[in-house]
Amino acid sequence: xxxxxxxxxxxxxxxxxxxxxxxxxxxxxxxxxxxxxxxxxxxxxxxxxxxxxxxxxxxxxxxxxxxxxxxxxxxxxxxxxxxxxxxxxxxxxxxxxxxxxxxxxxxxxxxxxxxxxxxxxxxxxxxxxxxxxxxxxxxxxxxxxxxxxxxxxxxxxxxxxxxxxxxxxxxxxxxxxxxxxxxxxxxxxxxxxxxxxxxxxxxxxxxxxxxxxxxxxxxxxxxxxxxxxxxxxxxxxxxxxxxxxxxxxxxxxxxxxxxxxxxxxxxxxxxxxxxxxxxxxxxxxxxxxxxxxxxxxxxxxxxxxxxxxxxxxxxxxxxxxxxxxxxxxxxxxxxxxxxxxxxxxxxxxxxxxxxxxxxxxxxxxxxxxxxxxxxxxxxxxxxxxxxxxxxxxxxxxxxxxxxxxxxxxxxxxxxxxxxxxxxxxxxxxxxxxxxxxxxxx
Numbered sequence: 001x002x003x004x005x006x007x008x009x010x011x012x013x014x015x016x017x018x019x020x021x022x023x024x025x026x027x028x029x030x031x032x033x034x035x036x037x038x039x040x041x042x043x044x045x046x047x048x049x050x051x052x053x054x055x056x057x058x059x060x061x062x063x064x065x066x067x068x069x070x071x072x073x074x075x076x077x078x079x080x081x082x083x084x085x086x087x088x089x090x091x092x093x094x095x096x097x098x099x100x101x102x103x104x105x106x107x108x109x110x111x112x113x114x115x116x117x118x119x120x121x122x123x124x125x126x127x128x129x130x131x132x133x134x135x136x137x138x139x140x141x142x143x144x145x146x147x148x149x150x151x152x153x154x155x156x157x158x159x160x161x162x163x164x165x166x167x168x169x170x171x172x173x174x175x176x177x178x179x180x181x182x183x184x185x186x187x188x189x190x191x192x193x194x195x196x197x198x199x200x201x202x203x204x205x206x207x208x209x210x211x212x213x214x215x216x217x218x219x220x221x222x223x224x225x226x227x228x229x230x231x232x233x234x235x236x237x238x239x240x241x242x243x244x245x246x247x248x249x250x251x252x253x254x255x256x257x258x259x260x261x262x263x264x265x266x267x268x269x270x271x272x273x274x275x276x277x278x279x280x281x282x283x284x285x286x287x288x289x290x291x292x293x294x295x296x297x298x299x300x301x302x303x304x305x306x307x308x309x310x311x312x313x314x315x316x317x318x319x320x321x322x323x324x325x326x327x328x329x330x331x332x333x334x335x336x337x338x339x340x341x342x343x344x345x346x347x348x349x350x351x352x353x354x355x356x357x358x359x360x361x362x363x364x365x366x367x368x369x370x371x372x373x374x375x376x377x378x379x380x381x382x383x384x385x386x387x388x389x390x391x392x393x394x395x396x397x398x399x400x401x402x403x404x405x406x407x408x409x410x411x412x413x414x415x416x417x418x419x420x421x422x423x424x425x426x427x428x429x430x431x432x433x434x435x436x437x438x439x440x441x
Contacts, residue, residue, distance in 0.1 A: 016040065016050050023057040031070040038074045038173045048180060055177070055186040063191035065233065071191065072237055075199040080169040082149060082205040084120060087157050091118050092296045093206035094288060095197050097230070098132075099252035100218040100361040101260045105133045105163065106269040107285040108292065110320035113161035114311045115289070115304075117296030120156045121163045122170065122204050124178060125371075134165045135370075139263035139337075139380035143330030161324045171199045182371060188220045190230045198237040208244045208295040212288055215433065216253035218357020224249070224433060231436045246291050249434040250284055254390055255357045257281035261369045261383015263336040264404060270332075273318040277309075280389075280431050286312075287432055338381035338404040344415050346394045353390070354420035360384055363415055367405060382406055384415065391425040 014036040023029060029037075037054065040046035063071065084091050092112065096102055109119045123133035134145045147155070147164040155162040166175055174196050181187050201209050211234055214220065215227035231247035238245035257279060259268040272282050286308055293304035311317045325332045364370060368379030385402045388394055400419055403410065 016046050016054070020050065020054045020057055023054060023061060026061045028064050029067055029070075031074070034067070034070050034074045035077070038071075038078060041176060042078060042173055051177070051180060052184045052186070055181060055184060055189070055192065058192060059186040059189040062189075065236065068191040068194055068233060069237060069240055071195040072199045072202070075171050075173045075195065076202060078173050079171040079199070079203050080149070081203050082120075082153070082170070084153065084156070084205040084207075087118060087120070087153065089118055090208060090296045090298075091120050091156070091206045092208045092210065092292045093119065093121060093201055093204060094210045094212070094292060095201060096212040097193060097197070097214050097220055099214040099216075099220075099256055100357040100364075101255035101257045101265065101281075102212075102214065102252070103133075103136060103257065103259075103265040103269050103281070104212060104285050104288055106136060106266065106321075107272050107281070107317075108289050109161050109163055110273065110324055111285065111289045111308060111311060111317040112292045112296070113159065113324075114316040114320040115293045115297070115307050116160070117293050118156050118160045119162070119292070120152065120204060120206060121161075122152075122166045122200060123163055124165070124200075133163060135378050135380070136262045136265050137163060137328075137330070138378070139266050139335055140325060140330040140332065141334035141336070143325060144328045147328070155324075155327055159320070159323050159327060161320055162328075163324070164328075166200060171203050174199050188222075190221070190226060190233065193220060194230060194233045194237060198234055198241075201238075202241050202243065206243075208292075209238060209246070210288055210291045210295065211245060211247045212284070213247055213249045214252035215249055216251055216357070218255060218361055219252035228434070228436070231434075235436060235438065244295065246295065247436040248284075248288060248291065248432060249436070251429055251431050251433055252357060253429070254280075254355045255360055255386060256284065258386045258389070259383065260360055260364050260385075261367070261404065262378065262380040263338075264383040264385060266335050267337070270318065270321070273312065273321050274315070275313045275318075277312055283431055291435070336380035338379075338383075338406045340405050342403040342405060342410075342412065343399045344401040344403060344412060346396055346398045346400050346419070346421065347416065348421040349395045350393070350421045350423050351425040352388055352392050352394060352400070352419055353422045353424075353426045355386065355390060356418040356420075359414065359418040363410070363418075367403075367410060368407070379406055390428055394421065
């Protein structure tokens with residue numbers, strides 16, 4: 001990590017209060033001011049409460065494109081950069097902006113690796129009501145998410161697939177800010193999301209990057225216009241660093257897949273990798289994997305999709321997942337799942353026209369599957385399994401969800417309120433809303 005420098009301007013030290021006020025007044029921060037903020041936060045000269053104020057000002061007032069690129073650069077200036085050149089072939093990375101029930105990384109990494117494309121993936125923990133890949137993997141007994149950089153590279157060389165948390169010196173500023181955003185209501189900020197994602201993607205050294213930007217009620221981004229702004233911003237940051245970036249914008253109005261909660265999502269991951277792909281989760285995983293394989297092998301999307309589907313049906317993808325779990329000391333036969341199950345039954349008959357992803361995501365946090373404070377421990381076994389999906393017809397007293405709990409006192413009515421049942425089915429928007437491969441503005 002580069003030496004941290006104290007930045008001065010016009011003979012006087014910068015003042016974090018002045019910087020907070022500047023952003024509060026919607027003014028652009030300079031590169032020097034951003035360097036001062038990031039360095040000061042890393043050395044604890046700028047306190048959590050001060051950084052929280054600045055993050056809130058950014059969340060409310062935004063940042064310019066130049067500010068966002070400078071923020072990304074500043075976070076990278078204080079980071080190790082992984083050199084993956086010693087690994088043969090094109091290395092492709094993937095990231096999702098997060099959503100309720102989103103376990104695509106767990107499926108896509110071994111799936112793409114089984115197709116002969118190396119995937120070196122560093123992931124994060126839960127953010128707000130959205131689950132984190134690392135938290136989910138820790139539901140597997142013994143799974144080691146804390147690999148050194150040397151172990152990380154060695155595993156990619158040997159089996160082509162790895163998922164680990166970021167190392168201490170890999171974008172440490174993002175790691176510290178990420179934890180603070182999670183508990184200060186500053187998650188849904190386009191520039192903060194873009195700088196966070198792209199600083200990690202650049203630092204991990206992949207040649208090409210596929211991003212899944214979630215949009216909808218259960219995502220960090222709530223409307224298509226903002227999703228497109230975020231997508232184009234990340235493509236521009238990628239272009240600045242000479243990285244080819246493809247962005248898939250996907251619908252997160254409803255939970256993705258059937259399982260919400262860490263251990264439960266591992267179970268669903270295994271189900272998809274065994275070839276049970278006729279679900280929304282299966283559709284999205286195939287789309288993302290297709291983009292990655294096409295980039296990594298320089299083949300057409302049609303050729304890549306056929307290879308992806310073949311490996312799901314043949315068992316090659318699941319075999320690669322088992323190999324990855326074994327390499328990282330996990331026991332695939334010992335997944336943390338709560339033993340107490342409560343059934344949620346329909347109080348009406350008709351078609352399910354809405355399942356509120358945000359409500360269910362928040363309920364899972366209340367259950368213990370997520371964090372309300374950055375020091376909170378995770379309960380890996382709890383969560384919700386949806387037994388019915390959008391446009392399914394239900395009778396009164398049909399089971400529509402199962403809640404896995406380790407503690408009592410959960411408001412079950414809140415879970416039932418997430419389901420809307422009406423006399424007629426709805427016309428659903430497509431799962432994949434757009435694919436962006438170049439700047440549109």
